[in-house]
Amino acid sequence: MARKHVQPGFFDLDDRYAALSKIGDPLEQLAAVIDFEPFRYRLEKALKRSDGSKGGRPPYDCVMMFKILVLQALYGLSDDQAEFMIGDRLSFMRFLGLGFEDSVPDAKTIWLFRELLVEAKAIDKLFALFDRRLEEKGYLAMGGQIIDATVVEAPRQRNSEDEKRDIKAGKVPEEWKDNPHKLAQKDTDARWTLKRGKKPDPAKPKTVEIAVPVFGYKNHISTDVRHGFIRSFAVSDAAAHDGARLRDLVRQNNTASGVWADTAYRSKKNEVYMAKRGLNSKVHHRRNPGKPLSEMQAKANAARSRIRARIEHVFAHQKRRMGVFVRTIGMARARFKIGMANLAYNFQRFVWHQGRSLPA
Numbered sequence: 001m002a003r004k005h006v007q008p009g010f011f012d013l014d015d016r017y018a019a020l021s022k023i024g025d026p027l028e029q030l031a032a033v034i035d036f037e038p039f040r041y042r043l044e045k046a047l048k049r050s051d052g053s054k055g056g057r058p059p060y061d062c063v064m065m066f067k068i069l070v071l072q073a074l075y076g077l078s079d080d081q082a083e084f085m086i087g088d089r090l091s092f093m094r095f096l097g098l099g100f101e102d103s104v105p106d107a108k109t110i111w112l113f114r115e116l117l118v119e120a121k122a123i124d125k126l127f128a129l130f131d132r133r134l135e136e137k138g139y140l141a142m143g144g145q146i147i148d149a150t151v152v153e154a155p156r157q158r159n160s161e162d163e164k165r166d167i168k169a170g171k172v173p174e175e176w177k178d179n180p181h182k183l184a185q186k187d188t189d190a191r192w193t194l195k196r197g198k199k200p201d202p203a204k205p206k207t208v209e210i211a212v213p214v215f216g217y218k219n220h221i222s223t224d225v226r227h228g229f230i231r232s233f234a235v236s237d238a239a240a241h242d243g244a245r246l247r248d249l250v251r252q253n254n255t256a257s258g259v260w261a262d263t264a265y266r267s268k269k270n271e272v273y274m275a276k277r278g279l280n281s282k283v284h285h286r287r288n289p290g291k292p293l294s295e296m297q298a299k300a301n302a303a304r305s306r307i308r309a310r311i312e313h314v315f316a317h318q319k320r321r322m323g324v325f326v327r328t329i330g331m332a333r334a335r336f337k338i339g340m341a342n343l344a345y346n347f348q349r350f351v352w353h354q355g356r357s358l359p360a
Contacts, residue, residue: 013090013100020091026351027071027095033351035133036063042129046120047113060105064096065113068105071095073337073344076323079107118332123339127233130346134229139353143225144258144282146308147249147265149242150315152338154190154216154326189331190216191237214238216326217334219318221342222249223311225258229349230314230342235335246270250279258282260308282307318345 021028043062071092072082086092087104098104105113117123135141162173197212220234220242234248242264250259257280266283274281282304285297293301318324324341326334 016090017094020094025091025094027091029355030347030351031095033354034347036067038133039063039066039126039129042122042125043117046122046125047116048120060109060113062113064098065105065110067096068110069114069117069340070344070347072110073324073340074322074348076325078327079110082110083107114333114336118336121332123336123343127339127343130343131229131231134227134346134350137350139227139229139350141224141229141231141251141254142227142256143254144256144260144280144307145222145224145231145249145251145254146311147220147222147246147259147261148308148311148315149218149220149245149264150319151193151195151214151238152217152219152324152326152334152341153214154187154334156215157187157190159186185329187329189237189334190326191239193238217331217338218242219315219324219338219342220245220249221311221314222251223314224254225256225260225307225310227349227353228310228314229346233339233342235331235338237331243267243270247273250274250277252277258307260304262308284308314345317348 040063043066047062068082068086071077071085072079075085077085083104083106086096086098093099159173192213192215194211195214197210200207216238218236218238218240220236221230222232223229224231231251231254232249234245236245242262243266246261246265247270257278259274259279260282261284263284263286266286270283271281284301284304285293287293292298318341322341322344324338326337328334328337
């Protein structure tokens with residue numbers, strides 16, 4: 001005989017939430033530490049929504065929708081995956097404040113919400129809002145700043161050599177102009193680049209370095225040495241030169257003057273730029289072709305590496321734990337997605353700091 005379906009009661013759900021809390025729900029801790037309500041003003045201003053007087057289904061709460069974008073950034077979810085996981089996971093439902101009786105925003109609704117924020121270029125103001133929140137909590141940018149960049153991959157494009165040549169020249173290939181559907185699926189802003197990788201060498205017990213082609217964008221960030229928060233970011237195509245973004249990243253409000261970066265950022269222009277602003281360059285010395293570094297330069301690089309390496313932990317966390325990947329088309333959307341990943345990282349970093357500061 002078929003079993004009768006029993007609707008879970010309030011206490012059943014309460015018991016399941018209690019079990020999640022006992023195991024350790026990271027989203028519960030995130031919701032307890034991060035106050036999302038201050039984002040409401042910026043979100044509403046960007047969305048410019050009506051008050052519903054024109055009829056139709058009222059929009060979902062903007063803060064709740066923003067928290068969905070946070071979930072996507074934390075877990076590397078597409079819009080379809082986010083819709084499924086919200087309905088499937090109790091931890092997601094509790095984080096969003098949804099009950100079994102509430103409807104779940106579908107993938108299209110999530111996409112439209114993000115598109116409105118992209119059009120409003122809201123990510124910079126949302127990122128800056130939380131940075132001010134960090135300062136209010138005592139997490140000032142201290143100890144100097146570390147600058148670096150990493151490639152964020154996007155779906156690879158299969159283009160002919162002629163199409164690649166046109167894209168590189170900033171042109172739309174002729175055969176795409178009369179095919180709007182194909183053009184909508186082509187990312188003409190992302191680029192190919194080579195990234196260092198390693199593979200086993202069958203002739204030796206060690207691995208060898210290889211150049212791996214990757215397609216996508218670059219996430220350029222600056223972190224403060226003392227607390228490890230991302231304090232500024234810039235987004236470019238994957239082929240862009242790292243050193244050219246230094247001016248977009250350095251901040252004058254850090255309590256210390258040191259700027260750590262690898263050799264990609266060493267140039268006469270950058271050194272002059274930092275010196276004029278009272279910044280102390282800790283950029284790695286570059287070896288001249290055919291000549292080794294001096295003993296003093298080698299020791300300086302070794303000392304600088306111990307500080308500069310901290311930024312690698314940020315990128316490792318974003319790639320391995322958060323699964324950062326650009327599924328969207330175009331620079332504006334990529335900038336928003338990468339900016340959300342940086343903001344979500346700062347949320348997690350803040351939770352970590354707050355956890356350490358709480359009494360045992």
